[in-house]
Amino acid sequence: MNRPLLWVGLLLACLLAAGGYYAGSKAVPYDEVVDRGPSPEALANPYLAAEHFLRQQGLAVAHANSLERLATLPAKGNSLLMLGERSSLTPRQVEQLLAWTRSGGHLLLVAEALWDDEAGKSGDLLLDRLHIHQTWSDEPEEPAPASKKPPGKKAPDLTKLYVDNETAPAYFSFDTDFNLTDPRHLAQFSANSAQSSHLMQLNLGQGRVTVITDSDLWKTPDIGKHDNAWLLWYLSQGTDVTLLFNNDFDDLFTLLMRYFPQALVAFVALIALALWQAAMRQGPIRAPASPARRQLQEHLKASADFLLRRSGQGTLLQALQHDILRAARRRHPGFEHLDNADQRRVLEHLTRQPSHVISQALGPLPEKRLSSADFSRQVACLQTLRNAL
Numbered sequence: 001m002n003r004p005l006l007w008v009g010l011l012l013a014c015l016l017a018a019g020g021y022y023a024g025s026k027a028v029p030y031d032e033v034v035d036r037g038p039s040p041e042a043l044a045n046p047y048l049a050a051e052h053f054l055r056q057q058g059l060a061v062a063h064a065n066s067l068e069r070l071a072t073l074p075a076k077g078n079s080l081l082m083l084g085e086r087s088s089l090t091p092r093q094v095e096q097l098l099a100w101t102r103s104g105g106h107l108l109l110v111a112e113a114l115w116d117d118e119a120g121k122s123g124d125l126l127l128d129r130l131h132i133h134q135t136w137s138d139e140p141e142e143p144a145p146a147s148k149k150p151p152g153k154k155a156p157d158l159t160k161l162y163v164d165n166e167t168a169p170a171y172f173s174f175d176t177d178f179n180l181t182d183p184r185h186l187a188q189f190s191a192n193s194a195q196s197s198h199l200m201q202l203n204l205g206q207g208r209v210t211v212i213t214d215s216d217l218w219k220t221p222d223i224g225k226h227d228n229a230w231l232l233w234y235l236s237q238g239t240d241v242t243l244l245f246n247n248d249f250d251d252l253f254t255l256l257m258r259y260f261p262q263a264l265v266a267f268v269a270l271i272a273l274a275l276w277q278a279a280m281r282q283g284p285i286r287a288p289a290s291p292a293r294r295q296l297q298e299h300l301k302a303s304a305d306f307l308l309r310r311s312g313q314g315t316l317l318q319a320l321q322h323d324i325l326r327a328a329r330r331r332h333p334g335f336e337h338l339d340n341a342d343q344r345r346v347l348e349h350l351t352r353q354p355s356h357v358i359s360q361a362l363g364p365l366p367e368k369r370l371s372s373a374d375f376s377r378q379v380a381c382l383q384t385l386r387n388a389l
Contacts, residue, residue, distance in 0.1 A: 042220060047083060047243055049220040053229050060240040067093055069242060075103035075207065079236045082109045083215045084245030086126070094125045102205025106239055110215050111180065130202070131186065132211050137179045137196040158226060159198045161191040163234075170227040170234075174198035178213040191231075201235075210235055313375055314365050320382035321362055327389035351388035361385050 042048050045063070054061045062069075073080065080100070086109075101107045113124040115133035122128055157176045160169040172191065179196035188208075191199035198213045217228040256264050307316060324347075329335045332346050347358050361381045370378065 038220070046219045047245065049223050050218045050229070050232055051243065053223065054233065054236065054241055057233050057237075059233075059236060062240070062242045064242055064244045067096070067244070069244070070096060070100055073100070073105075073242060075100050075105035077104075077239055079106040079108065079239040079241050080244060081236070081241060082107070082244045083218070086112065089125055091125060094129060097126065098129060098204065101207040101209055104206040106208050106210070106236070107204075108210040108212070108235060111178070111211055111213055115181075127211070130204075130209055130211065131182075131184050132200060132202075133181045133183060134213065135179050135181060137177055157193045157195075159191045159193045161189075161199070161231070170230060172198075172228055172231050173217050173222060173226055174212070175214045175216065180211060180213060199231075313370055317365055317378060317382065320379065320386065324362065324382065324385050324389065327386060331389055347385070351385050353385060353388065357381060358385065 045051070051061045051063065070080070080097075097107060109126060111124065111127050111132065111134040113122040113127065113134065115122045115135055122134065124134075127134065156173065158171040159174045159176075160171055162169045174191075174193065176193050176196055176198070178198070180190070180198060180200050182190070182197075182200055182202075186202045187200040188203060189201055190197045196213075199210065201208055201210045203209075216222060217225070218232050223229050223232070304316075325335075328343070328347060328350065331350055335343060335346060338346065344355060344358050344362070347353070347362075348355055351358070361378070
């Protein structure tokens with residue numbers, strides 16, 4: 001083995017070992033948490049954390065997408081939380097919900113529309129039947145007294161609820177832009193912020209109805225704040241919970257138009273090209289011949305081809321036989337009164353053709369279709385007799 005190459009290899013191995021030892025002595029292991037955002041399940045269900053929290057408290061929780069679940073849901077011992085948009089609710093469905101509640105169920109709903117004094121209604125069928133009004137919150141007439149908090153840090157206006165046997169209230173982060181009013185004083189209790197009411201509960205038959213201004217405090221980003229999660233448990237305790245939201249789903253075409261418009265355009269263009277390709281003629285289109293080049297012979301040939309296809313061989317042969325007999329009557333008066341033998345002798349004299357040719361030409365037409373060669377010979381024989389007359 002070449003000794004200089006051996007020394008070079010040993011030197012490189014030593015350098016690599018020294019570099020690895022130095023890098024290993026300087027390397028410091030550490031843990032890094034990579035936030036990949038919410039899971040697909042959490043993105044599809046904004047109340048996923050609320051469901052998990054209620055299950056941890058020992059409550060049975062189910063999720064429904066439509067009011068069809070109401071047909072099989074017992075009223076007693078169940079809470080139905082309507083947290084989704086319900087503008088498509090029909091009067092019949094409203095009656096079903098109220099009847100279910102009167103039978104002992106707990107119905108929680110989010111007020112959707114503002115009360116219109118002129119119209120005397122809000123447009124929210126369920127809210128109007130409960131005689132609860134939602135309005136804008138009143139702005140404070142006087143500025144709040146100065147506080148010890150640093151400037152620029154405004155304390156949130158939280159909603160408070162006082163519970164029996166508790167000295168301190170519970171706090172919730174309802175949207176304070178809206179306010180609930182109870183003109184008939186039917187509510188059993190309410191939860192209020194500084195200027196507004198955001199939760200009201202009233203009895204209805206054997207059941208009860210809870211009305212809130214918004215349900216964002218129970219969505220995943222906010223349920224862990226203040227006492228939001230506790231309120232959800234407090235309103236649902238002792239019952240099985242069914243969360244009803246996402247009543248209306250976009251169909252497949254709407255989703256494709258929203259997220260994949262370019263793919264839809266390409267798909268439509270592909271279908272159009274396929275239809276265009278399928279509708280094309282097989283082979284090049286033959287240009288029509290110019291009328292100036294057509295001759296009389298071509299017209300006659302085309303007419304004969306048409307008659308042959310339409311009428312058959314017998315009609316053409318019979319027409320030639322009639323022409324021969326008509327010409328013979330002109331050349332020999334009284335020809336039509338002669339018998340067949342005398343007619344053939346007259347034709348032999350007039351045409352100078354042998355008798356077997358005349359017999360072949362004027363004999364009875366065959367029942368079967370002749371071949372092209374036999375048909376051509378028969379036509380030639382008839383034409384010869386006709387030309388001789």
